[in-house]
Amino acid sequence: xxxxxxxxxADESDADAESGPKWLERGHFRRSGIYMLPNAITTxxxxxxxxxxxxxxxxxxxxxxxxxxxAMVFDGMDGRVARLTRTQSPFGAEYDSLSDMVSxxxxxxxxxxxxxxxxxxxxxxxxAFVYCACAALRxxxxxxxxxxVDKRFFQGLPSPAAAGLVAGFVWTMEAFDFEPYRIxxxxxxxxxLAVFAGLTMVSNVRFYSGKDINLRRPVPFSxxxxxxxxxxxxxxxxxxxxxxxxxxxxxxxxSGYVHAVYSRLKARREAREGIVPPPDGL
Numbered sequence: 001x002x003x004x005x006x007x008x009x010a011d012e013s014d015a016d017a018e019s020g021p022k023w024l025e026r027g028h029f030r031r032s033g034i035y036m037l038p039n040a041i042t043t044x045x046x047x048x049x050x051x052x053x054x055x056x057x058x059x060x061x062x063x064x065x066x067x068x069x070x071a072m073v074f075d076g077m078d079g080r081v082a083r084l085t086r087t088q089s090p091f092g093a094e095y096d097s098l099s100d101m102v103s104x105x106x107x108x109x110x111x112x113x114x115x116x117x118x119x120x121x122x123x124x125x126x127x128a129f130v131y132c133a134c135a136a137l138r139x140x141x142x143x144x145x146x147x148x149v150d151k152r153f154f155q156g157l158p159s160p161a162a163a164g165l166v167a168g169f170v171w172t173m174e175a176f177d178f179e180p181y182r183i184x185x186x187x188x189x190x191x192x193l194a195v196f197a198g199l200t201m202v203s204n205v206r207f208y209s210g211k212d213i214n215l216r217r218p219v220p221f222s223x224x225x226x227x228x229x230x231x232x233x234x235x236x237x238x239x240x241x242x243x244x245x246x247x248x249x250x251x252x253x254x255s256g257y258v259h260a261v262y263s264r265l266k267a268r269r270e271a272r273e274g275i276v277p278p279p280d281g282l
Contacts (some may be wrong), residue, residue, distance in 0.1 A: 035087035049103025065171035105135030116190035119271035170247030
């Protein structure tokens with residue numbers, strides 16, 4: 001019997017009294033270090049989210065939206081830097097989640113609220129809170145299911161993509177001078193987008209993660225040609241950066257539902273083909 005089994009308490013009340021950190025059971029404290037580089041990048045992402053909140057409160061929504069996209073860039077860098085430098089740590093993972101909550105949860109909700117939802121009374125702040133709460137639930141579910149889910153897909157819309165959808169919409173509307181206080185219908189579009197992004201984050205709809213893409217693997221020449229065509233078409237159709245970014249995240253947010261519908265129709269067809277007997281002669 002090992003040391004852990006010998007120290008099992010006699011009943012549940014003793015379990016509550018004797019439970020504690022392992023370093024406390026051993027009688028000494030072990031101090032763990034914090035890696036500088038990945039956590040510094042996470043701090044930059046956190047600052048970008050905080051900067052977005054400040055600019056939204058000052059009604060500078062274009063700068064606020066740009067800050068959200070900067071937070072997305074640095075949020076994608078910290079994990080990769082940690083893996084490349086072998087500096088992953090539980091502290092870094094928790095710090096990254098807290099940074100994501102500020103940059104992709106609270107900041108987009110406040111930007112949308114200050115831009116369009118503020119004049120809608122209770123309906124406005126309810127939509128902003130739905131987005132913020134769903135972002136928190138999405139991050140909590142991701143942290144608890146990270147070891148059991150399929151790495152190829154996200155369960156629900158990732159919080160950075162939801163933030164990009166909201167920030168891209170506000171930035172695009174600002175670029176086209178569509179002010180929600182002059183166009184009443186724009187408030188309801190913003191309201192619907194905030195609720196849609198929030199509920200999609202906590203849905204069970206699967207979104208492609210791209211984690212199975214191996215850039216070192218050779219690809220067919222046709223794939224390179226297709227990539228060039230997509231870039232050329234996008235550059236001709238889209239005239240400005242805000243419109244391009246919003247279009248990308250809108251297509252990505254819709255891709256999960258398209259994939260869900262396709263998968264369900266495919267499953268029904270396969271089930272139907274398995275039940276119906278084949279024609280005579282086959």
